[in-house]
Amino acid sequence: MCSQIQASKYTxxxxxxxxxxxxxxxxxxxxxxxxxGGYQHLSYSSDTIPLDPNxxxxxxxxxxxxxxxxxxxxxxxxxxxxxxxKSLSIKDGSVIWKTSLKGILSATPAVSxxxxxxxxxxxxxxAMNLADGKIIWQVKTGGKIISSPVVQDNTVFxxxxxxxxxxxxLLTGKVHWRYLANDYKYGGLYASPSxxxxxxxxxxxxxxxxxVNIKTGKPIWVVALGSAIYxxxxxxxxxxxxxxxxxxxxALHAEDGKEIWRVELxxxxxxxxxxxxxxxxxxxxxxxxxxxxxxxGSILWRMDLEEGLRHSPVIDANGIAVIGTVGGRLxxxxxxxxxxxxxxxxxxxxxxxPAVAKYGVVVTTLDGVVTLLH
Numbered sequence: 001m002c003s004q005i006q007a008s009k010y011t012x013x014x015x016x017x018x019x020x021x022x023x024x025x026x027x028x029x030x031x032x033x034x035x036x037g038g039y040q041h042l043s044y045s046s047d048t049i050p051l052d053p054n055x056x057x058x059x060x061x062x063x064x065x066x067x068x069x070x071x072x073x074x075x076x077x078x079x080x081x082x083x084x085x086k087s088l089s090i091k092d093g094s095v096i097w098k099t100s101l102k103g104i105l106s107a108t109p110a111v112s113x114x115x116x117x118x119x120x121x122x123x124x125x126x127a128m129n130l131a132d133g134k135i136i137w138q139v140k141t142g143g144k145i146i147s148s149p150v151v152q153d154n155t156v157f158x159x160x161x162x163x164x165x166x167x168x169x170l171l172t173g174k175v176h177w178r179y180l181a182n183d184y185k186y187g188g189l190y191a192s193p194s195x196x197x198x199x200x201x202x203x204x205x206x207x208x209x210x211x212v213n214i215k216t217g218k219p220i221w222v223v224a225l226g227s228a229i230y231x232x233x234x235x236x237x238x239x240x241x242x243x244x245x246x247x248x249x250x251a252l253h254a255e256d257g258k259e260i261w262r263v264e265l266x267x268x269x270x271x272x273x274x275x276x277x278x279x280x281x282x283x284x285x286x287x288x289x290x291x292x293x294x295x296x297g298s299i300l301w302r303m304d305l306e307e308g309l310r311h312s313p314v315i316d317a318n319g320i321a322v323i324g325t326v327g328g329r330l331x332x333x334x335x336x337x338x339x340x341x342x343x344x345x346x347x348x349x350x351x352x353x354p355a356v357a358k359y360g361v362v363v364t365t366l367d368g369v370v371t372l373l374h
Contacts, residue, residue, distance in 0.1 A: 002166070003140045004173050005124070032071040032355035032362075034110035036272050036312060039150040039157075039195040040235045043274045045356035049316045049332065052342050053361060053373040059093030060347070061086060065364035067148070068108040068311070068352035072130065076355075076362055077116060078370060079105040085118055085126075087133060090359045093370055099133035101126055103145075108192075108352065112151035115170055119145030119158050125166070127156075127173060137173035141166065147202075148192040148232075152214075157200050159189030165202050165210070167217060177217030181210050194233040194240070196254060201240060203229025209242065211257060223257040225250060236275040241282075243269025249282050249290075251297060261297030265290060271312030271353060276319070276335060283309040283323060289333065301338050305331065311353040314361075322361055324350025330363055330373070346371060 036043045062080030070077045075096065076088040081104055087096040103120025110117045114130045121144040127136040142162030149158040155176060156168040163183050167176040181189060187205040194201040199220050200212045205228045211220040226246030233242040239260065240252040249269055251260040267286040274281040279300060280292045287308050291301040307325035313333070314322045320341070321333040326349040332342040348367025355362045360374030 002142065002164075002175055002178065005138045005140045030357055031073065031111075032069075032357050033112070034070060034150050035068055035108040035148040035192050036232065036234070036353065037314070037355075039152050039193075041192065041194050041232050041272045042234055042236060043272060043312045043314050043353070044276075045314060045316050047316060047356055047358045048318050049320055049322065049356060049361055050374060051332075053332070053344065055344070056360065056372040056374050057093045058347060058369055058371045059088065060367070060369045061088070061093075061095060062368035064348075064366050064368050065370075066106040066351045066366075067364070069355045069362045069364050069370065070109060070111060071355050071357040071359070071362060072111050074359070076370065077109055077111065078364055079107065079109050079118055080368065081105060083120070085109065085116065085128065085133065088370060090372065093372065097133040099128055099135065107146055108148040110149040110151050110156070112154070112170055117149045117151065117156050117158075117170070119147060119149055121145065123160060123162070125149070125156070125158055125168065125173070127170070139168060139173045139175070143188065146188070146190045150193055150195060152195050157193040157195065159191065159193060159202050161188035161190075163187065163189065163204070165189060165193060165200065165212060165217075167200075179210070179212045179217045179219070181208065183208075190230045192232040194235050196235050199254075201233045201235065201254075203231070203233070203242065205229070207244065209233070209252075209257065211254075221257040223252070231269060232272045234272045234275055241273035241275060241280050243273060243282060249273060249280065249292060249297075251280070251294070263292055263297045263299060270309050274312055274315055274321075276315055281313055281315070281321060281335065283311070283313060285309065287325065289313065289321075289323065291335070291338070303333070303338060310351045314354055314356050316356055322354050322356065324354060324363055326351070328365065330354070330361070344373060
């Protein structure tokens with residue numbers, strides 16, 4: 001089931017604007033435009049974070065946040081569980097615009113050009129004008145959406161719990177194709193899709209990982225991992241890294257899905273693995289941060305952060321990892337020395353991955369507070 005339920009008068013305006021923007025001239029290369037920073041889910045920022053950042057401002061603007069913030073230019077965009085998308089000024093956290101939707105929001109939005117895409121638990125995918133939040137189009141899927149969208153070449157990719165992976169036209173919402181990822185009755189697609197230039201990768205609750213042709217939506221390969229897949233694959237140098245509910249971190253060949261290695265952690269891996277130099281950095285639900293040898297899959301080091309973790313670390317250009325805990329601690333970790341170099345308290349637990357750009361670190365919390373640190 002899929003239907004286009006709204007196309008507003010802004011569609012024509014956006015089509016013209018898109019052509020005039022000429023390669024998204026107002027979107028900087030270092031923007032944090034979607035979950036994990038980009039459609040390969042590498043969680044890496046080319047910007048740097050101060051060695052001892054301080055709060056610049058805090059804004060209590062929602063009941064709670066599970067989604068990660070995104071940063072485009074001098075604006076922040078957040079999806080609040082209270083069914084609202086908000087645009088904030090990076091200068092002081094003031095609300096520029098807000099758009100109310102009908103479904104609960106727990107997935108991170110994505111931005112491409114002058115369009116923001118959000119999926120909600122009522123199964124609706126919404127495209128909004130980045131400048132003012134006006135709705136451009138909406139498409140109804142047959143199940144709730146917890147999967148965060150990604151965008152490449154004017155196409156939106158998003159999973160729905162109707163068990164389909166969708167490819168939608170960014171400008172109009174037209175369904176280019178949808179792929180059925182067979183699952184059991186209470187299964188679903190909870191992870192965000194990952195992309196390379198040929199295929200879309202997404203995992204299901206039944207433990208199957210799917211590679212789908214990016215142009216046609218036809219299956220390329222399907223492999224079974226040990227248990228349910230809730231996290232998102234990171235794609236780096238023709239490899240996939242992904243965690244499973246069986247507590248294993250997997251490395252697979254992107255071309256055919258064949259296993260290279262697996263390593264068991266102390267608990268369920270959270271978020272996406274982060275390739276960093278010759279290592280893969282991964283957080284466990286219990287609060288352990290691991291460094292795993294990317295070639296052999298052996299554990300090189302581990303740090304007990306003493307509180308639960310729910311997302312991937314973000315790594316800046318100096319090799320500093322930023323991660324938040326469910327207890328409300330935001331940590332900067334030197335990945336060369338394997339030590340915490342700074343720590344800040346946040347207003348509530350951190351369930352969504354922080355975003356990093358030239359203005360600093362933006363973090364959202366379970367208490368509905370957005371904080372900028374620099």
